[in-house]
Amino acid sequence: MKNGSIVVVDDNKNVLSALRILLTNYFEEVFLLSSPNSLITTIKEKNPDIALLDMNYSAGINTGNEGLYWLSEIKKINPEMPVVLFTAYADISLAVRALKEGATDFVVKPWDNTKLIATLQSAYALCESRKEVKKLKEKQKLLNSELSKEEDICWGQSKSMQSLLDMVKKVASTDANVLITGENGTGKELIAKTIHRYSSRNNETLVTVDMGAVTESLFESELFGHVKGSFTDAKSDRAGKFEAADKGTLFLDEIGNLQITLQAKLLTALQSRKIVRVGSNKPINVDIRLICATNANLFEEVSQGLFREDLLYRINTIQLEVPPLRQRAEDIAQLAIYFLNRFKTKYNKPHLVISKEAIKKLENYSWPGNVRELQHAVEKAVILSDGDILHPSDFYMRTIEEKEAILESITLDEMEKILIQKAMKNNDNNISAVANELGVTRPTLYNKLKKYGL
Incomplete structure (x- = not known):
């Protein structure tokens, strides 16, 4: 299946002829140039997805400096374009330098067709992934821009809220990790949005993830992304929430609902500020400001072995408590x-x-x-x-008297069933989150669900 477009620059006409035959089977459009002099014009006019660039063009010169020069020129007009460099010399130091200066990969002549196509298709997948991230960011920026046009938020005049807002403004100007705590319905997400609005990242994306709604099987794909073919439904490369929030703010809501088995993976990403997509082994740097929120007492959960202490201290540089x-x-x-x-x-x-x-x-x-x-x-x-x-x-x-009257008229089993039904509704039937909210183990919850026919 043909995908995307590619521009190839090589001064050897035999190489161009061979590549024309090979690449037209895999790319919708192939632009062949025997000289780099028209490369920038071609990129501006044709907007190819990737470039395959020879390292040397002048006779007798094999330093690779020409290729590095044109690499830098491409990056000036399109920093996101993947560039694969082509050379007849297997110079490892030159390859490392090229990669440091922005090249996506490095291919040595004479090439192996299968390996070359695999490298170019990987570069195209990277291009599509970057486009997806850019699209997500533009969409989120538009949403943030619309939200900022809304009327001022009403916080109230109480001393507790004014004190909280003063703290929010102080914290917002830094990149410190923030943990927002408080009961359901107190406005924790609104506090997170306000921190982002007052921060130096307010022109970038605020990406929100409901951790209680992320299933164990999709956790890594949702947060870190995946590459095509990494699992059954992975029909294309996909950026995760971390990449979408790059240069902006990542808000992990209901962090207390994250299963203990997944917390180590999140901690690793937060410590290294690198993620690896599912099905890939290439680390991707991410620059995020982290905000988390929960209605749970995480210190108590740490003592019960339900939440990692090292993760708690990682996300809890500053804690903001929203009063009920x-x-x-x-x-x-x-x-x-x-x-x-x-x-x-x-x-x-x-x-x-x-x-x-x-x-x-x-x-x-x-x-x-x-x-x-x-x-x-x-x-x-x-x-x-x-x-x-x-x-x-x-x-x-309902008044307290009405509530007490209702409680007096039902049995303990009926009350337990009502509590479970309410917790299931509040957590979208997420068994781990429900068990966490009710303070029981998953096997206990399964038994009670069976008992009450839920």
């Missing part, structure tokens, strides 16, 4: 009005306001689901409202 909403009740009114203004615009109810009595009801509620629960409550009230004023009756939250 019940500990900053003075922010509830401001947040409620903020969400009201957003949703009355969204649902075309411009005259809608919230009564003082309703605000008081919201302030007296404990909000176990934190800011996310408050947001959903306001949105639901806006959608179902008939008039222009939201009253206490428009907000339904």
Whole structure:
């Protein structure tokens, strides 16, 4: 199957003739040049995917300096283009120098057809991979740009939140690894986005990975990428999240859900700042700013053998704790009005306001689901409202008495089944994540799933 295009530069016409016959079977377009003088013009006009470049063009000169010069000229106009160098001299020091200066590979004449094609196809796969990463970054930059246009975020005026924001701004200006902790719904992802926005990397990509949703079998492929043919469904080379986040920020959400068997692989990548795609043995350098988040107590998980201590200290240069909403009740009114203004615009109810009595009801509620629960409550009230004023009756939250009454009416088995169902829903049926949340082993969880027919 033919893929991509290639430009070949060699002053030997017999070599060009042989390569024309060989390469047209593998590439859609083959551009042959007997002199490098028109190379740059050809690249600008034809935009080939890869280049096969001879090292020497002047009679009697075999230093390879000409090839290195044209290599540098190619990199000036297209730094991402893979360049394979061709020479009749098996000079290892020259090969090392060429690779250091940006060459993708090195082929010695006379060549072996099979090896040459394999080298060129590998270079083309690298080209496609770089295009994919660039496309992902451009898409993410566009998304980040759109997000930055949104109205200011409402953090609240409580001392705890203002103190947290001061810390966020201090940390953001560095490249320190940050661990964000806090209950579900407190806004940990929003903190991560804010750190990225205030950082020196804000023009680059913020890539988010939900670690609880990454299965063990796809962990390495998802984070580190893979090469074509490395497993059954690997029909093409694919960049992983680390590569997509290169020069930007990588946000690993729910890091506490990462299985202990996978933590060593993540630690190795974070320590070396290198990744290796599945099916490859070539390390790829990555430059990322790492932010992690979890609702779990990782220090407790370390003591229980569920989380590696060395990984915890690697991701925890700075820890930011997001306070639950019940500990900053003075922010509830401001947040409620903020969400009201957003949703009355969204649902075309411009005259809608919230009564003082309703605000008081919201302030007296404990909000176990934190800011996310408050947001959903306001949105639901806006959608179902008939008039222009939201009253206490428009907000339904179960009281402690109601919850206790429900608990008194069910058996222990029924309660256990409800907890398991809720955990399964919260974790998208990820057995390891569910077991972790419930504090039981996987075999115990399997037995209970069987017991309750879940």
